[in-house]
Amino acid sequence: xxxxxxxxxxxxxxxxxxxxxxxxxxxxxxxxxxxxxxxxxxxxxxxxxxxxxxxxxxxxxxxxxxxxxxxxxxxxxxxxx
Amino acid sequence: xxxxxxxxxxxxxxxxxxxxxxxxxxxxxxxxxxxxxxxxxxxxxxxxxxxxxxxxxxxxxxxxxxxxxxxxxxxxxxxxxxxxxxxxxxxxxxxxxxxxxxxxxxxxxxxxxxxxxxxxxxxxxxxxxxxxxxxxxxxxxxxxxxxxxxxxxxxxxxxxxxxxxxxxxxxxxxxxxxxxxxxxxxxxxxxxxxxxxxxxxxxxxxxxxxxxxxxxxxxxxxxxxxxxxxxxxxxxxxxxxxxxxxxxxxxxxxxxxxxxxxxxxxxxxxxxxxxxxxxxxxxxxxxxxxxxxxxxxxxxxxxxxxxxxxxxxxxxxxxxxxxxx
Numbered sequence: 001x002x003x004x005x006x007x008x009x010x011x012x013x014x015x016x017x018x019x020x021x022x023x024x025x026x027x028x029x030x031x032x033x034x035x036x037x038x039x040x041x042x043x044x045x046x047x048x049x050x051x052x053x054x055x056x057x058x059x060x061x062x063x064x065x066x067x068x069x070x071x072x073x074x075x076x077x078x079x080x081x
Numbered sequence: 082x083x084x085x086x087x088x089x090x091x092x093x094x095x096x097x098x099x100x101x102x103x104x105x106x107x108x109x110x111x112x113x114x115x116x117x118x119x120x121x122x123x124x125x126x127x128x129x130x131x132x133x134x135x136x137x138x139x140x141x142x143x144x145x146x147x148x149x150x151x152x153x154x155x156x157x158x159x160x161x162x163x164x165x166x167x168x169x170x171x172x173x174x175x176x177x178x179x180x181x182x183x184x185x186x187x188x189x190x191x192x193x194x195x196x197x198x199x200x201x202x203x204x205x206x207x208x209x210x211x212x213x214x215x216x217x218x219x220x221x222x223x224x225x226x227x228x229x230x231x232x233x234x235x236x237x238x239x240x241x242x243x244x245x246x247x248x249x250x251x252x253x254x255x256x257x258x259x260x261x262x263x264x265x266x267x268x269x270x271x272x273x274x275x276x277x278x279x280x281x282x283x284x285x286x287x288x289x290x291x292x293x294x295x296x297x298x299x300x301x302x303x304x305x306x307x308x309x310x311x312x313x314x315x316x317x318x319x320x321x322x323x324x325x326x327x328x329x330x331x332x333x334x335x336x337x338x339x340x341x342x343x344x345x346x347x348x349x350x351x352x353x354x355x356x357x358x359x360x361x362x363x364x365x366x367x368x369x370x371x372x373x374x375x376x377x378x379x380x381x382x383x384x385x386x387x388x389x390x391x392x393x394x395x396x397x398x399x400x401x402x403x404x405x406x
Binding site for chain 2 (some may be wrong): 050051052053055056059060061062063064065066067068069070071072
């Protein structure tokens with residue numbers, strides 16, 4: 001008789017545990033979808049020089065200022081029609 | 082649009098370049114908002130050639146010309162004879178350091194009377210050609226531009242202060258330029274007119290490519306333009322095409338086609354007509370238009386026999402245009 005009560009109590013405890021975990025799990029899934037964590041960014045590094053720029057740096061290509069050129073004017077603000 | 086975008090104003094293309102971009106010529110580069118030449122003082126070809134090879138037949142005949150080129154070109158001829166350097170990026174072509182003063186020293190050391198800016202096109206190594214020409218002029222060495230003539234007026238007038246002579250390729254009509262040079266005819270015609278205005282000694286070369294610009298109408302139209310805009314005294318060279326680059330499957334120009342073109346030019350009134358890239362051409366000597374006397378005898382690239390006396394025919398004293406000494 002006593003064994004049966006202990007058995008029932010253990011069974012109830014087990015069922016309660018399973019129901020509790022399930023409920024907790026369902027609660028965790030509710031609400032807005034969560035985004036994956038953003039990894040911490042490294043501080044911005046200087047742009048890697050291109051092959052041409054490396055060759056200019058080493059003197060294999062020249063960097064003589066050219067003649068006959070000008071800055072390209074930016075487009076007018078407000079745009080046209 | 083980035084404020085570091087620049088516009089190159091050297092040739093008709095007016096390339097707009099953002100930082101890190103280069104022009105159609107491959108050698109003018111936007112380095113963080115500043116346009117730079119990648120090839121200044123870095124020739125990839127240095128040779129000593131007879132001046133007749135340029136070809137210039139009325140300019141210091143029999144002399145040597147110290148000849149330099151860098152990689153790149155602002156024309157893209159499908160028949161280019163020097164495509165391995167003209168259609169290459171400068172970083173992919175072996176070059177050597179040779180600042181302007183050293184080029185002039187090289188010319189003097191080799192007994193060259195001139196420096197030729199050639200093989201590719203001096204227009205794209207403009208700053209290098211200008212600075213070298215200026216030093217050369219001071220040392221009594223002449224400057225020769227061998228060019229396709231794709232240069233805007235302002236830079237050309239600046240260069241003309243130091244350029245003594247030019248051989249300009251006149252390759253065909255407007256359609257030919259669009260299809261086979263990826264360029265335009267009008268800037269070349271302007272170059273020719275300005276070169277004459279500026280007093281440069283000018284000779285023209287027309288490469289005849291079989292099936293592309295070898296019809297009688299093509300040739301006569303070109304000769305007509307030369308006569309109307311340059312006059313009959315500008316030496317005109319018809320040059321033979323050999324299979325090359327993207328036209329490697331085409332046959333060489335038949336010699337008779339070249340001779341026909343030369344005869345047509347003479348018939349139309351041109352006085353100094355030559356046929357090049359042909360051994361023992363019957364159109365390689367200079368004849369006096371006054372009396373028919375042969376006044377310069379040429380044998381390929383050997384030293385020619387110049388019979389002129391002070392630039393005049395020894396028989397009838399007709400003045401033959403050119404720079405003879």
